[in-house]
Amino acid sequence: MTTLEIRDLHATVGGTEILRGIDLTVSSGEVHAVMGPNGAGKSTLSAVVMGKPGYTVTSGAVTLDGVDVLAMPPWERAVAGLHLVMQYPTEVPGVQLHDVMSEAFAARGRSVDGLDELLRAEAGRINFDERFLDRALNVDLSGGEKKRNETLQLAMLRPRIAILDELDSGLDIDALRDCARRVEDLSNEAADSDHPEGGHGSLGVLIITHYSRVLSELPPDHVHILVKGRIVASGGPELADRLDAEGYTAFAPEEDLKVETGDDHAKPVERPGSLDDLFAL
Amino acid sequence: MPTLTAATPLPTTDEEIWRYSRIGELDLDRFTPTAADTDVRGGAGIEIDHAATGDALDVIGRLTGDAAPDVFAALNLEHASPTLITVPAGRVVEQPVVVTHMVRGSDEAVFPRLVIDAGADSEITVVEVFTSEPDSTSLVVPVVQIRAGQAARVRYLAVNELGERVWSIGHQQALGERDSQLLVATVALGGDYARVRTDVRLSGAGASAKQVALYFAGGTQMHDFRTIQDHDAPHTHSDLLFKGAVQDHSRSVYTGLIKIREHARGTAAFQTNRNLTLSEGAWAESVPNLEIETNDVKCSHASTVGPIDEEQRFYLESRGVPPSVAERLVVLGFFDEVLSQLPAGDLATDLRARVAAKLSIGDDPR
Numbered sequence: 126m127t128t129l130e131i132r133d134l135h136a137t138v139g140g141t142e143i144l145r146g147i148d149l150t151v152s153s154g155e156v157h158a159v160m161g162p163n164g165a166g167k168s169t170l171s172a173v174v175m176g177k178p179g180y181t182v183t184s185g186a187v188t189l190d191g192v193d194v195l196a197m198p199p200w201e202r203a204v205a206g207l208h209l210v211m212q213y214p215t216e217v218p219g220v221q222l223h224d225v226m227s228e229a230f231a232a233r234g235r236s237v238d239g240l241d242e243l244l245r246a247e248a249g250r251i252n253f254d255e256r257f258l259d260r261a262l263n264v265d266l267s268g269g270e271k272k273r274n275e276t277l278q279l280a281m282l283r284p285r286i287a288i289l290d291e292l293d294s295g296l297d298i299d300a301l302r303d304c305a306r307r308v309e310d311l312s313n314e315a316a317d318s319d320h321p322e323g324g325h326g327s328l329g330v331l332i333i334t335h336y337s338r339v340l341s342e343l344p345p346d347h348v349h350i351l352v353k354g355r356i357v358a359s360g361g362p363e364l365a366d367r368l369d370a371e372g373y374t375a376f377a378p379e380e381d382l383k384v385e386t387g388d389d390h391a392k393p394v395e396r397p398g399s400l401d402d403l404f405a406l
Numbered sequence: 407m408p409t410l411t412a413a414t415p416l417p418t419t420d421e422e423i424w425r426y427s428r429i430g431e432l433d434l435d436r437f438t439p440t441a442a443d444t445d446v447r448g449g450a451g452i453e454i455d456h457a458a459t460g461d462a463l464d465v466i467g468r469l470t471g472d473a474a475p476d477v478f479a480a481l482n483l484e485h486a487s488p489t490l491i492t493v494p495a496g497r498v499v500e501q502p503v504v505v506t507h508m509v510r511g512s513d514e515a516v517f518p519r520l521v522i523d524a525g526a527d528s529e530i531t532v533v534e535v536f537t538s539e540p541d542s543t544s545l546v547v548p549v550v551q552i553r554a555g556q557a558a559r560v561r562y563l564a565v566n567e568l569g570e571r572v573w574s575i576g577h578q579q580a581l582g583e584r585d586s587q588l589l590v591a592t593v594a595l596g597g598d599y600a601r602v603r604t605d606v607r608l609s610g611a612g613a614s615a616k617q618v619a620l621y622f623a624g625g626t627q628m629h630d631f632r633t634i635q636d637h638d639a640p641h642t643h644s645d646l647l648f649k650g651a652v653q654d655h656s657r658s659v660y661t662g663l664i665k666i667r668e669h670a671r672g673t674a675a676f677q678t679n680r681n682l683t684l685s686e687g688a689w690a691e692s693v694p695n696l697e698i699e700t701n702d703v704k705c706s707h708a709s710t711v712g713p714i715d716e717e718q719r720f721y722l723e724s725r726g727v728p729p730s731v732a733e734r735l736v737v738l739g740f741f742d743e744v745l746s747q748l749p750a751g752d753l754a755t756d757l758r759a760r761v762a763a764k765l766s767i768g769d770d771p772r
Binding site for chain 2: 177
């Protein structure tokens with residue numbers, strides 16, 4: 126049993142406070158959704174927990190089973206069991222998935238014997254074309270293929286807690302379904318699973334999303350509404366239904382829902398024609 | 407012992423093509439002209455001549471009427487240790503010819519001169535390797551001249567594996583005749599100050615040239631590249647990709663010129679130079695230039711100098727890869743685009759390993 130605890134987390138980007146006191150607890154086997162409008166601090170939350178450069182934590186704590194995560198560099202957080210599925214997976218020219226997985230396994234003290242077989246097996250489970258296994262990371266992949274690639278790595282690395290940052294942006298419903306199903310399986314997997322890394326217990330999941338579409342594919346146990354760097358409401362899945370029916374205005378005054386700069390500065394420009402547009406609230 | 411003297415004074419950094427160079431540190435008097443120690447492998451069935459003299463050694467000058475482009479090219483002609491490879495029309499040479507120069511001793515000056523004269527519709531790959539005794543303090547002034555006859559396919563790769571006290575001032579000249587295809591590639595890892603000037607002139611309609619280079623300097627090394635893509639005929643195509651990295655206190659310079667002459671309509675020319683600065687104390691300069699005398703052209707150039715991309719490093723770190731390993735992967739990935747275009751595939755694997763071995767990132771324990 127693993128627990129990620131976020132306590133009164135405050136963080137700034139370029140001197141602007143984006144997170145203004147976040148409290149969240151995610152344990153093995155649980156699926157939490159953090160929903161919020163643009164500028165609420167969603168991507169900042171995932172970046173800060175993973176340790177992305179450019180964000181400053183001004184107060185609060187993040188711990189994994191009581192161990193201070195904020196004191197660790199990003200790679201140690203990953204080895205400790207945190208994983209971030211990125212909204213816009215970075216293209217890394219000339220670097221093969223196999224080489225990254227092999228180094229990531231080595232950092233975890235895992236044997237790389239059978240790595241290729243495992244890659245092919247995991248690729249098959251989420252309909253990730255084996256041809257793409259030999260491509261440079263995320264280079265010349267469609268939005269859906271990039272998210273399959275992210276999910277493949279998640280399944281390969283067997284983290285304890287996974288943060289999915291806007292899993293459903295830029296991908297079609299088939300890809301979303303394949304990725305969501307794999308994450309759901311991992312979150313339901315028993316602790317005595319016969320996977321070589323079994324024993325960690327089931328995956329704890331933190332979904333960060335603007336839209337509820339992903340939640341119909343990956344149903345959460347807990348839903349939290351994030352507005353202006355604070356969680357303004359927490360509850361069960363019914364909270365997402367209420368949000369769908371009433372919009373964010375049901376949870377926060379109009380002026381708090383205006384998009385501000387800061388949270389978006391590190392993100393690429395939203396691609397035109399993104400499926401998100403169809404699901405805009 | 408006779409020392410080296412030049413007919414004309416050495417250039418200075420006031421000349422644009424020598425700007426940023428270390429030419430001011432060169433003292434020719436220090437060096438004794440010495441015959442190059444050259445070994446040739448492969449090329450069965452074609453003529454390889456080490457005794458050629460005169461016009462045969464200046465195939466470019468003979469065809470273009472141009473004089474030796476600078477004092478070093480002139481010195482090379484004067485003291486040349488020649489290797490003349492003549493490929494008859496229509497002949498396809500399957501295996502690469504490998505020409506290796508071993509630089510020995512202290513304060514010697516060697517002048518390897520390689521001429522590849524490829525007849526119409528012939529095909530050949532030549533790899534020229536410059537290597538030295540590790541503590542050699544000699545000077546290498548190599549010249550390669552390549553003529554690709556009509557519809558010939560010529561691939562050339564120079565590999566600089568010289569010791570870190572050797573100076574090298576090299577010149578590559580290639581001439582592409584009608585419908586020919588040229589690949590002129592350089593991998594530079596060695597040398598103290600190592601300069602290569604590359605002039606590729608497309609003189610026949612439909613000729614195309616690809617130029618690639620990988621250079622990686624460390625310690626106090628300096629790599630210096632000057633390129634000229636000269637379009638001297640209509641419907642010619644050139645594509646250049648030079649990628650370099652500097653670490654420790656090393657330096658690099660790239661200056662490139664795309665020259666499109668008035669009658670070279672329907673021409674396409676591309677030039678890309680990318681540089682990674684891997685240490686605070688390292689320095690890289692990139693200066694692209696265009697000189698276009700006609701309108702009907704497609705032309706672009708791009709150049710970048712900067713550290714390893716932070717997003718790429720973070721992406722790999724977020725998978726649990728330690729920073730030094732992540733940086734190594736990113737740097738090797740950066741060079742992969744050049745390595746994958748080198749003419750001799752087996753050699754590319756070996757060169758990749760050499761680049762990896764030279765990287766000082768991650769020398770500290772994890």
